[in-house]
Amino acid sequence: MSQLQVNRINDASGGVLAPISSVMRNRIINGGMTISQRNGTSSVTITDTSLLTYTLDRWFGYGSSASKFSIQQDAGAVTPPVGFSDYLGVTSLAATTVAAGDLYFAGQYIEGFNTADLGWGTANAKTVTLSFQVRSSLTGTFGGALTNFGNTRSYPFTYSIPTANTWTTISITIAGDITGTWVGATNSVGLRVFFGLGMGSTFSGTAGAWAGADYRSATGATNVVSTNGATWYLTGVQLEVGTQATSFEYRQYQQELALAQRYYTKLGASPQGSSGYQAYGAGSCNTSTNQNTALTFPQVMRASPTVAFTANIGISVAGGYTNCTLAAAYAGTSSTLLQTSSSATGGGGDGCVLLSNSDSAAFISLSAEL
Amino acid sequence: MYKQCNPIIVGGEPSSVIRTTDGACIPFDPANVDFQQYQKWLSEGNAPIPADEPNA
Secondary structure, eight states, rough: OOOOSOOBBBBBOOOOOOSSTOOOOTSSSSOOOOOOOOTTOOOEEESSSSSSSSSSOOOOEEEEEESSSEEEEEGGGOOOOTTTOOEEEEEEOOOOOOTOOOEEEEEEEEEEGGGGGGGGHHHOOOEEEEEEEEEESEEEEEEEEEOOOOSSOOOOOOEESSTTSSOOEEEEOOOOOOOOOOSSSSSEEEEEEEEEEEEEEEEEETTTTSSSSSOOTTTTTTOOOSSTTTTEEEEEEEEEESOOOOOOOOOHHHHHHHHHHEEEEEEEOTTOOOOOOOHHHHHHHHEEEEEEEEEEEESOSOOOEEEEOTTTEEEETTEEEOOOOOOEEEEOEEEEEEEEEOOOOOOOTEEEEEEEEEHHHHHHEEEEOO | OEEEOOSSTTTSSSOEEETTTEEEEEEOOOOOOOHHHHHHHTTTTOOOOOOOOOOO
C-alpha cells in the first residue's frame, strides 16, 4: 500500500488549496469582517479606558487614553483585498505619545472550547499559523501577540508593511506553547490575539519567542496612534493549526452570524431593517405595571447574556402599546424570562407581548462577550 | 452604579441586577463579564441601590 504525505497541495496557479476537512479550521470568528451588528458601518471612537470596546462582531479595541483612535467597518471606503468585501478600519485621531505602560490595540478573544485541542501548556502543543491581510498609511514593522488569559504567557510577533496604502498578505507560524497555564475546554478565554496599535515598553517583548510575560506586541513595532490621521486596516484573519497558511475559510453569512451571536445578539433593528412593531416574546401581566415575558435567543450563548433595551421597547396589552424598562431577568444561555415595568393598563393574568413600540430602530441586545 | 432587582417569582431569590448607566439587566452568572464587573465593584466596598418595593 502506498502513502501520500505532503505538507500542502497547490492549485495550478500556485495557490494553496484548502484541506479537505475545513471544520473549525479558522479559530477566528468574523475574520472577514462582514458582521457588524452593533454599529454597522458607523465609526466607534474608543473611549473606555477600563474595559474592551467591542466594535465589529468579536473584534475589540482598547486604549489607555480615551479617543485616540476609532474603529469602523470599511473605514475610508478603500477597495478590500481580492476575495473580501469588508475590513476593520482603524484611524488614529491624534499624535499620541505612547508611554511605557500604555496600551493601544485591537484584537479578539477566542473561547476555550475552540482552542482546547491545540494542547497548549502540554508537550503535545500544536503549531498554529496566523494569517491576515493588512494595509496602512504607514510603512515599517508592526506587531502583535498571542497570549493566554492569565497574562503569564505571550508570543510577540512582527510583520512588515513595505508599501503604504497597499494590502499586504501576512503569514506567521507559531510553535505551540508547551508550558504555562492555558484554559481548556471551557467557555472562558482560551487564547487572545492582539494587534498592537501603540504599545509601551512594558507590554512589548522580543518577537518570535514565547515569554513568561504579558506582552501584547513586539519591541520596536510602529505605533499607529502616534501619527494623527494614520490608518490601519485588517481583514482575512485566520488562525489555524499547522505550519502553512491555507486559503481563507469563507463561511456562509448565516454561519458567520450564528457564530458571532454566541457572544452578542441584536434583536430587532438590523441592517436588514424591521417593522416598527417587531415582536420579541409573549408573556403575562403580574400587575398593572409589571410583566413577565419569555425571550428565546437565536443561538445558545456563551454565558447568560446581559440584556439591554434601546428606547421604545414596549409592552402590548389589551390592545395598547406602552414603553417599558427592564426590571429583572433569569440567568440562561438559550432563553430567559424578562420582567419589565411599564404603565400598561393590563391586569394580573392578562397576556402581553414584548415588542418594538412603533420604532424600527429600536432593538434588544444580548451580550455574552468574553 | 447598580440597582438591585426583586425576585421574578414572589418568594424566590433575586437573579439579576440593573446597571443604572444604561438600564441593562445583568444576570447572576459568574461567566458573564458584566456580572464579574459588578462583583468587582461590590468588592471595592460599593453598595447597590435597593430594589423597589416588591410587587404585590
